[in-house]
Amino acid sequence: MTRPPVRLSTVVMCHPSRLAGAERVAAECAPLPARIVRDPDPGGFPSPLRTAKAAWAAVAPGAMQDDAHLAPGFAGHVTALLERHPDRAVSLSVLWVSPYNSYRVRQAAVGGYASVRLAPWEWVPSLALALPAGTARELAAYLAEFPDDTRDDDEHIAVFCAERGIPVVAPVPHLLDHGVGPSVAGNDHHGIRLAVACANGPVATAHWDGPELTDPARHGGLGYAVELVASRCHVRIRRSGEQEAAEQPFTWPWRPWSALLGVAHETIAAAARAAGPAPRALPAEPAGEVWAAGYLLGALTPDGGDARAEHRRVREDARAAALRSWITAGLRPGDLEALGEEGCAAAAEWAARAVAGGRSAREAGKRTAAYGGGVPAPNEETPAPEHAAVERMARREARLLLGPAPGELPDVRLRVVPCPEHPGADPALPVSDLPVRWLGEHLSEAAGDSTLVVHACERLEPRPLAGLAALLDGGWKGTVETRAATVARLRAAGLRGAALTAAVDDAERRFAAGDGAVVTLPAACRAAGGTPRRLWPHDDAELSAADGVYARLRLRRVRETPL
Numbered sequence: 001m002t003r004p005p006v007r008l009s010t011v012v013m014c015h016p017s018r019l020a021g022a023e024r025v026a027a028e029c030a031p032l033p034a035r036i037v038r039d040p041d042p043g044g045f046p047s048p049l050r051t052a053k054a055a056w057a058a059v060a061p062g063a064m065q066d067d068a069h070l071a072p073g074f075a076g077h078v079t080a081l082l083e084r085h086p087d088r089a090v091s092l093s094v095l096w097v098s099p100y101n102s103y104r105v106r107q108a109a110v111g112g113y114a115s116v117r118l119a120p121w122e123w124v125p126s127l128a129l130a131l132p133a134g135t136a137r138e139l140a141a142y143l144a145e146f147p148d149d150t151r152d153d154d155e156h157i158a159v160f161c162a163e164r165g166i167p168v169v170a171p172v173p174h175l176l177d178h179g180v181g182p183s184v185a186g187n188d189h190h191g192i193r194l195a196v197a198c199a200n201g202p203v204a205t206a207h208w209d210g211p212e213l214t215d216p217a218r219h220g221g222l223g224y225a226v227e228l229v230a231s232r233c234h235v236r237i238r239r240s241g242e243q244e245a246a247e248q249p250f251t252w253p254w255r256p257w258s259a260l261l262g263v264a265h266e267t268i269a270a271a272a273r274a275a276g277p278a279p280r281a282l283p284a285e286p287a288g289e290v291w292a293a294g295y296l297l298g299a300l301t302p303d304g305g306d307a308r309a310e311h312r313r314v315r316e317d318a319r320a321a322a323l324r325s326w327i328t329a330g331l332r333p334g335d336l337e338a339l340g341e342e343g344c345a346a347a348a349e350w351a352a353r354a355v356a357g358g359r360s361a362r363e364a365g366k367r368t369a370a371y372g373g374g375v376p377a378p379n380e381e382t383p384a385p386e387h388a389a390v391e392r393m394a395r396r397e398a399r400l401l402l403g404p405a406p407g408e409l410p411d412v413r414l415r416v417v418p419c420p421e422h423p424g425a426d427p428a429l430p431v432s433d434l435p436v437r438w439l440g441e442h443l444s445e446a447a448g449d450s451t452l453v454v455h456a457c458e459r460l461e462p463r464p465l466a467g468l469a470a471l472l473d474g475g476w477k478g479t480v481e482t483r484a485a486t487v488a489r490l491r492a493a494g495l496r497g498a499a500l501t502a503a504v505d506d507a508e509r510r511f512a513a514g515d516g517a518v519v520t521l522p523a524a525c526r527a528a529g530g531t532p533r534r535l536w537p538h539d540d541a542e543l544s545a546a547d548g549v550y551a552r553l554r555l556r557r558v559r560e561t562p563l
């Protein structure tokens with residue numbers, strides 16, 4: 001049965017201060033007739049929802065914002081997309097600030113897909129969104145029930161679609177990009193918000209008949225995303241049993257937690273060494289993080305199998321754009337500035353080499369079993385009696401990591417103790433790998449009722465800080481030391497060997513119970529560019545002896561727990 005041709009009604013959401021931008025967008029929609037719907041209360045508090053209500057009430061199957069920049073031939077592409085996906089919500093652009101959906105788009109881009117199914121648990125990208133007319137009317141009535149001060153229409157739209165089983169898809173490449181001007185909706189805290197993979201040349205409308213990536217970013221039933229933020233590669237895991245916000249900052253570092261996705265961190269590092277030197281302009285540590293992100297992207301993405309030669313250039317352009325935007329969005333401003341334009345291009349090429357390495361490993365079947373399913377791996381060692389304290393520490397850290405993550409870290413005073421081995425270490429370095437927003441901004445020498453004491457040579461990781469947040473949110477006040485800071489204090493007091501281990505063990509027990517004024521955060525510590533160690537960031541004959549046993553026990557405890 002032949003479907004009737006798609007008829008489109010288009011609305012441009014507009015704040016009156018940006019009417020000129022809305023008029024430009026409406027003109028770029030031609031030959032589609034586009035109406036402009038203005039914020040009904042432009043002098044009120046910023047609320048995208050307020051204008052979205054008016055836009056969807058205009059019975060518009062498509063709506064977009066006034067700061068969009070449309071691809072050439074926009075009208076024809078939208079028509080072709082909606083003919084391909086007539087009963088779905090179609091988000092025409094995904095911005096790189098969406099943790100899960102931006103990763104899904106990158107998977108589709110490197111796999112050669114023409115479209116991708118978006119994550120139902122993350123907000124719906126609403127820079128430009130198309131819906132069937134009947135669904136649009138239903139959405140307008142749904143949004144009308146919410147007060148304007150709930151602000152975010154994209155969160156409400158996500159719930160609306162999820163409750164009704166409406167899939168949301170995005171085209172790859174995207175059909176429009178976001179502007180770089182200041183936000184009138186109060187979203188400047190996101191920084192620059194650009195699309196993941198925009199078209200970089202002409203695209204034939206027949207491209208949209210290509211394959212769709214329908215169930216991306218799952219491993220062993222686990223929803224996840226690999227992200228590059230502040231020059232660090234992390235894994236974001238959707239805890240199905242916990243109500244964690246999609247963009248909460250307490251992510252898992254790839255070393256060692258890429259194992260949860262079936263790729264051992266040792267495999268990633270070995271592939272980087274075999275690939276030869278990284279670009280000269282890219283320092284060693286960010287080069288390793290970019291490689292890890294790219295390798296995981298390649299290893300975890302199935303090939304789309306699109307053999308249509310006439311669309312190869314579009315697929316290649318989308319892949320290149322997705323990796324370029326990852327570098328621009330994922331590296332620290334200081335690293336980007338040092339790289340310059342040529343260095344950023346070289347970093348994107350390094351990421352492309354990593355993707356190719358990951359894809360080769362995938363084709364060769366170099367994957368381990370899925371973790372997080374509640375089933376212990378076979379042939380796991382039984383801890384020796386002398387490792388009883390090590391096993392307790394591993395169990396405590398697993399429990400800490402698996403606790404629910406809040407939206408942000410409460411304000412905490414930060415105190416850095418010097419390293420006896422490197423007395424000149426920069427006291428700013430322990431927090432240098434943390435994202436500023438929601439984490440780093442809450443750690444300072446002046447704010448907070450409680451104190452976190454850290455070792456000068458360790459680098460704090462996001463995920464263990466979720467346990468600190470839970471302790472403080474429960475009303476406890478006092479001083480929390482990292483393991484390395486506790487060890488430094490105990491060693492200065494003369495403790496060694498079993499007595500030192502017993503003292504750390506007891507301090508961790510008190511953290512779990514919220515008992516005492518000084519407790520120890522039960523989490524491993526990591527030096528710059530290193531793998532997490534049980535007690536001490538540096539290699540030490542006494543303190544490092546059980547690191548391997550500890551890492552295996554901790555991983556076992558995590559993967560025995562359904563995620």
